[in-house]
Amino acid sequence: MALISYVSLTFIPLLIGLILLYGTYKQVPTYESFVEGGKEGIKIAVSIIPFLVGMMVAISVFRASGALDAVTNLLRPLMNAIGVPPEIVPLLFIRPISGTAALGMTSDLIANYGPDSFIGRLASVLQGSTDTTFYVLTVYFGAVGIKKMGDALKVGLLADLVGIIISIIVVAVLFGTN
Amino acid sequence: MVNYIWVFMTIIGIVFALFNGTIEAVNKAVFDGAKEAVTLCIGLISVLVFWLGMMRIAEESGLLEKLTKLFRPLVKRLFPEVPPNHPAMGYILSNMISNMFGLGNAATPLGIKAMEELKKLNGGKNSASRSMITFLAINTASITIIPTTVIAIRMTYHSVSPTEIVVPTIITTILSAIGAVLIDRYFYYRRRKG
Numbered sequence: 001m002a003l004i005s006y007v008s009l010t011f012i013p014l015l016i017g018l019i020l021l022y023g024t025y026k027q028v029p030t031y032e033s034f035v036e037g038g039k040e041g042i043k044i045a046v047s048i049i050p051f052l053v054g055m056m057v058a059i060s061v062f063r064a065s066g067a068l069d070a071v072t073n074l075l076r077p078l079m080n081a082i083g084v085p086p087e088i089v090p091l092l093f094i095r096p097i098s099g100t101a102a103l104g105m106t107s108d109l110i111a112n113y114g115p116d117s118f119i120g121r122l123a124s125v126l127q128g129s130t131d132t133t134f135y136v137l138t139v140y141f142g143a144v145g146i147k148k149m150g151d152a153l154k155v156g157l158l159a160d161l162v163g164i165i166i167s168i169i170v171v172a173v174l175f176g177t178n
Numbered sequence: 179m180v181n182y183i184w185v186f187m188t189i190i191g192i193v194f195a196l197f198n199g200t201i202e203a204v205n206k207a208v209f210d211g212a213k214e215a216v217t218l219c220i221g222l223i224s225v226l227v228f229w230l231g232m233m234r235i236a237e238e239s240g241l242l243e244k245l246t247k248l249f250r251p252l253v254k255r256l257f258p259e260v261p262p263n264h265p266a267m268g269y270i271l272s273n274m275i276s277n278m279f280g281l282g283n284a285a286t287p288l289g290i291k292a293m294e295e296l297k298k299l300n301g302g303k304n305s306a307s308r309s310m311i312t313f314l315a316i317n318t319a320s321i322t323i324i325p326t327t328v329i330a331i332r333m334t335y336h337s338v339s340p341t342e343i344v345v346p347t348i349i350t351t352i353l354s355a356i357g358a359v360l361i362d363r364y365f366y367y368r369r370r371k372g
Contacts, residue, residue, distance in 0.1 A: 008344040012324065019236045026239040037234025041226030045219050052215035058184050060211030061191035064203040070194070094183060096318075099282075101184070107218050107331050115337030121346075124332060128325025128347040129354060131277075133318040136289075140314065141306065143290040144297050148305035151365040155311055156318040158361045163319060163354035170350045175342075 004174055048100055055104030059090075063108075083177070084168060085119050088126075095126060096133040096160045103127065118178055122171045130163040218334060225330035233281055242279075246271045256316070256359060259299070259309050266295030270313060277317070280326045289317060312362050319358035322351045 023030045062068050072086040079086040091109065095102045106127040113119040133156035141149060195204040236242050250262075253271055260266050269292035276285035292313060300307040306314075325347050332340035 004345045005339060005342050008341050008346075009339070011344055012341060015324070016232060019232050019239075019241060022241050023235040023239040028235055028239045030235050033234045033238050034231035036231075037237075038227040038231035040234075041228070041230040042223060044230070045223040045226050048222075049216060049219045052219055053212045054184065056215040056218075057208055057211035058187040058191070060207035060214070061195075061204050062187040063191075064207035065191040065195035065200050066198045067191050067194035097183065103327065103331075104215065106328070107214075107334075110331055110335050111214070115332040115335045115340070120332075120335075120337075121343060124325070124328045124343040125346050125350055128322050128328045128343065129320070129350040131318050131320030136314060136317050139286065140289050140293045140317070141310075144293040146293075146297070146304055146306050146310065150306040150311060151369065152306050152311045152314050155315045155358070155362050155365055159315050159319050159354065159358035162357035162361065163350065166353045166357065167350045170346050170353075174346050 048103070051100035052104050052107070055098075055101045056108060059105060059108050063112075083172070085122070087113065087119050088122055091123060091126060092164055095130055095164075096157060097135075099132040099135060102132070118171065118175065121175055122167060125167045125171050126164065129167060130160055133157055133160055218331065221334040222327060222330045225326050225333075229280065229324070229326045233279055236279075242272075242275055245275050249274065256312060257309050259307070260296070264295065264299065266292055266299060266309075269295060274316065274321065278321050278323045280322060280324050289313075308366055311365070312359070315358040315362040316355060319355040320351065321355050322347055 020030060023033070059068075068090070072089065075086040075089055079089065087109065091102060091105045094105055106123045109123040110120045115121075115124070133153070137149065137152060137156060141152070191204060191207075192201075195201045233242075246268075249271060250267070253274065254260075254262050254267070257267065257270065260270070269288050273285050273288040273292055276282075276288060293310065296307060296310050296313065297303070299309070325343065328343065328347075329340050332343070
């Protein structure tokens, strides 16, 4: 556990060091390139505001009305039996459908249950480690005009399910379920 | 699909509130939710700017290209129907590397290019080829090394250790990619038999 934290902690600074040293070695104008690339970050952050506002308002309404509690209470016996916190269920459904919607839910879970709780960590790992199957399918197949998707959707969704199960196991094993 | 889910959550919330006597809380939630989302996006700016700046250096120095070469032998095995020097292979590799470093915006056009080339390889048919399904399976499992956005969110909500999820994410992502490839292979052999 201490080792995992240490590797997690040192990974990003080491990668930054490597990028900077290699860039200097290859005589890239590092600072100028950094600034140019960074501008794109502002654009992205601003462009996702409407997505997040829409989704987080819907989630807040759903939560504040008490409907979310009703649903999670309904699911609690089943989910507890398989060791999954019922609070995470809405995220599981939305993750393959919309990336920004899932981002909104992940943020909401982390805000409400804390980033260092089981739910918070599980949401973090889930958000980081699977992609939106429907988005990838529609964008990639749509762009090149593939009409018959064959097994693609089945394969994608099954892969998502496997990813979810693995996330739960990995987080439970590494951090425990508190 | 997301349209229906979005409307469903909001409407159910409102109807539930009417019967549950929580309409006042719902009123407040509308504005709190919107405010929370904007605050979150502002918090994301710092990490996104820094990381995309770093990735620009990695791109211009040829570091990303080097990584692409490193992964070529492995990826060749995943796509037995794509000739190793075909442009499709190059696009597939660049797409995977971009996804790995959280460059979703760079990954999408590369992925579309890869699809175009795969379609050419498939004789321009409008049905999905074996390689296309494999490519999608790997893509939806999305191999990630740095979950930048998640780290930013964890920082915003005062995590004791925002980056502690890096290793678990890498482990999960690799295992689920392996799972995706196995599922893909299973369906491929089933198709061939049937």
